[in-house]
Amino acid sequence: MICPKRTTELLEQFLEPFKDKDPAWEIGVSKIAGRGVFTTRNIKRGEVIFRDMPLLIGPAARKEDTLNSCSVCFKLLPDTKFMCRQGCGLPICNLCQKKKQHKADCALFKSWEPCEPEVANSLIIRLLCPARAINCTKEQRDLMYCLQATLDNNHRTEVRNAAKCFRKFPTDKKLIDIMNRAVAVLRTNGFDETSDRTNDNQEFFYRALFPLFALVNHDCVPNSYYTFEEKTNNMIVRASVDIPSGTEITTTYTKLFTGNIARHLFLKMKKTFTCKCQRCSDPTEKGAFISAVYCRDTNCPGLAVPEVTGMPQPNWNCLECKQKSPHAPMSKAQDLAVGAINAKTNSNSLKTLIQYIKEKSSSFIPESNYCIIDAKLQVISRLSKSLEDCGEESAGTKAQFCQDILDIMDKLGLGDCVMRTYLETEKAK
Numbered sequence: 001m002i003c004p005k006r007t008t009e010l011l012e013q014f015l016e017p018f019k020d021k022d023p024a025w026e027i028g029v030s031k032i033a034g035r036g037v038f039t040t041r042n043i044k045r046g047e048v049i050f051r052d053m054p055l056l057i058g059p060a061a062r063k064e065d066t067l068n069s070c071s072v073c074f075k076l077l078p079d080t081k082f083m084c085r086q087g088c089g090l091p092i093c094n095l096c097q098k099k100k101q102h103k104a105d106c107a108l109f110k111s112w113e114p115c116e117p118e119v120a121n122s123l124i125i126r127l128l129c130p131a132r133a134i135n136c137t138k139e140q141r142d143l144m145y146c147l148q149a150t151l152d153n154n155h156r157t158e159v160r161n162a163a164k165c166f167r168k169f170p171t172d173k174k175l176i177d178i179m180n181r182a183v184a185v186l187r188t189n190g191f192d193e194t195s196d197r198t199n200d201n202q203e204f205f206y207r208a209l210f211p212l213f214a215l216v217n218h219d220c221v222p223n224s225y226y227t228f229e230e231k232t233n234n235m236i237v238r239a240s241v242d243i244p245s246g247t248e249i250t251t252t253y254t255k256l257f258t259g260n261i262a263r264h265l266f267l268k269m270k271k272t273f274t275c276k277c278q279r280c281s282d283p284t285e286k287g288a289f290i291s292a293v294y295c296r297d298t299n300c301p302g303l304a305v306p307e308v309t310g311m312p313q314p315n316w317n318c319l320e321c322k323q324k325s326p327h328a329p330m331s332k333a334q335d336l337a338v339g340a341i342n343a344k345t346n347s348n349s350l351k352t353l354i355q356y357i358k359e360k361s362s363s364f365i366p367e368s369n370y371c372i373i374d375a376k377l378q379v380i381s382r383l384s385k386s387l388e389d390c391g392e393e394s395a396g397t398k399a400q401f402c403q404d405i406l407d408i409m410d411k412l413g414l415g416d417c418v419m420r421t422y423l424e425t426e427k428a429k
Contacts, residue, residue, distance in 0.1 A: 004028055004035050007122040011212050012144040020052040021375055025050045025212075025249065032217040032275060034148065036248045040389050043243040046416055049224060050212060052235040056182060057208040058129030059091075062195035066173060066205075067120040072096035074206055078269065082120075089114030089165075090208050104135050127162040129207045130182035134175055138375070141178065149184035150272065152292045158183050160330035164199070182209075188271075189214035210235050216275035219250035220279040221262060221286075222273050225417040240415035256409070257373045274310050279412065283317070288411040289368040293333045296325050303366060304330060304349060334371055337364040342377045350382050354397055368408060376401040384426050395429075 011027070012019070024043055030036030043049055048292060059069050068077045070093040077093055084092045084102075105128060110117075114124055122222040124186045133144060140174065149155070159179045163169040186192070189210045205285040213226065213235055224235045243249070253271055254263045260280060267275050279285050283305040284292070292303040295318040302320020306327070313327035339378050340360070344353040357375050381399045409420060 007143075007146045007215070009140045010139060010146060012141055014055065015052065015213060016144055017053070023050070024048075027215060027246075030217055030248055032219070032250075035213050035215055036217045037212065038246050039243050039245055039249060040231050041245045041358040042120065043239045045239055045242050047239050049237045049239055049249060051236065051245075052212040054208040054233055054235075055136075055144060055211045056129050056132050056186070056190075057127050057206055057233060058132060058286065060205065060207045061122045061125040062193050064122075066193075067091065067122060067125060069126065070096055072099055072102050083118055086110060087114070087117040089117040089121060090128065091125065096241065105132070108134065109166075112169050115165055115167060116174060121165055123162040124165050126207070127179075128157065129209075130159070130179045130186065133178050133182040144185055144209070147185045147209075147211060148188050149181060150188045151184050155184040155187060156180050184213070185209060205414075208233070213237065216251045218253045218267070218275060219253060219277045220254065220275060221277065221413050222252045222417075223247070223387070224249050225413070226253055227295055227418065239417065240414075240417055253318075256412075256414065256417075257290060257370045257377075257405075259306075259370045260285065261291065261306055261312070261314065262370075265312055268310070278402060281308055282373070284319070286412050288408050289366060289410075290370045290373070290408070292368060293330055293365050295321060295323060296329060299319060306330075332393065333364050333371065337361055337369070340364075341371065345375075345378060352380055358397075366420050369406065373405055373408065375422075376405060380423070380426055384398055384429070398429075399427045 008027045012277040024036050024040055024047075026040050027035055028038045037050075039049070059066070059071055061067055061069075066076075067083045068091055069075070070077055070081060071090045073096050075093060077091060079217070082091045082093075084090050084097065084106060086106050088106040090102075090105060090109060092102055106132060109124070109128075114121070133141060136144070159176060186207065192207050193205055193368065205401065211364060213370055216237075218222070223240050223243050224237050225240050226235050228235055237249070254266055257267070260283070263280065264275065265274060287305055289305070292305050293316070295302045295304050297318070300318060300323070302318045303323060304318045304323075305315040306316050307314040315327065316325045316330040317323075318325070319384065340356060341353070344356045347353075353375065356374065357379065361367075361372055361375070380398055380401055383394055406423050406427075415419070
């Protein structure tokens with residue numbers, strides 16, 4: 001593990017524009033994993049803990065309809081004639097073409113000679129973010145190398161595949177290592193086009209590495225949340241709840257309303273660790289019962305929850321009659337509910353989906369189950385975007401669904417976050 005003191009020195013140098021006479025954070029040894037970020041004083045709910053800015057940033061280029069995003073300002077450009085005329089293979093707007101950032105990007109990629117510079121290639125555009133590490137200062141690269149990186153058999157694939165799109169891709173081992181390391185760090189703790197409203201944080205449409213935030217560890221009930229400044233892409237991290245001095249600051253790597261089993265699988269497969277937070281250690285998830293289904297015994301009104309084992313297919317225990325059941329039949333109820341919800345969603349009839357949630361879904365799974373929460377979020381989103389014909393009760397339905405989810409958030413112990421603001425706003429409309 002890199003010394004927390006050295007990490008702090010590099011971070012303070014990088015974040016000089018945000019220098020605070022009384023910083024609210026410090027780097028220390030974490031009980032969760034390796035290093036962590038800790039509060040240096042009491043932090044009030046909603047208070048800014050720290051600001052961060054991207055060490056690396058670039059287009060995500062994951063979808064064909066986003067390849068015409070300017071590689072500097074990220075604004076969407078007209079469908080044609082958006083590629084750089086200098087032959088670097090990058091999309092660029094007229095305003096950014098003369099900027100220092102693009103001149104450096106253009107010179108680098110142009111020297112590698114893209115095979116088809118006039119055609120938008122996702123491999124080339126996506127490579128820009130890790131390739132920018134080549135032009136970083138020594139201190140900035142040292143900071144990048146301080147951050148955790150998952151060095152497995154796949155972290156070299158991105159650079160290797162992009163290399164085929166250039167005629168003179170560099171063979172210098174040092175340059176290749178820099179890009180591979182950047183990819184590994186980005187995969188471990190970077191942002192990559194997150195736009196899922198079921199998470200508790202703000203949408204992010206690019207690919208970026210925020211070095212201080214990269215040191216913030218995970219908790220399924222985080223005590224902080226982040227937003228972004230639109231003009232600068234800088235990050236603002238705020239306290240979700242009151243945080244005492246000396247407490248580790250946490251975020252969530254998963255969706256808020258995902259059940260225990262799915263969260264464990266995601267964290268194990270994607271982040272290579274097993275979460276042991278209070279929520280994961282409690283089969284009832286703090287009494288929110290997000291993972292619960294009905295007991296198999298039709299004469300028992302109790303709820304069954306999965307055992308906390310970290311296994312992909314655990315047994316389930318009824319909290320009322322104590323009956324133990326295997327995984328397959330218990331998960332079948334959720335599968336039936338999800339299938340029915342998807343059928344109603346695909347029918348394009350919002351009224352039908354609302355009716356199913358209100359009248360039929362509870363015969364399969366309890367209202368607290370994450371499948372029902374996801375369905376209610378779909379309804380809220382659709383009602384907020386349009387005036388679909390759902391009858392006179394649509395406004396009341398949206399408000400009730402918002403309150404239902406807010407109640408579950410309170411049971412989980414979730415404080416302020418983007419999701420809470422979203423639900424409270426939609427409820428009030």
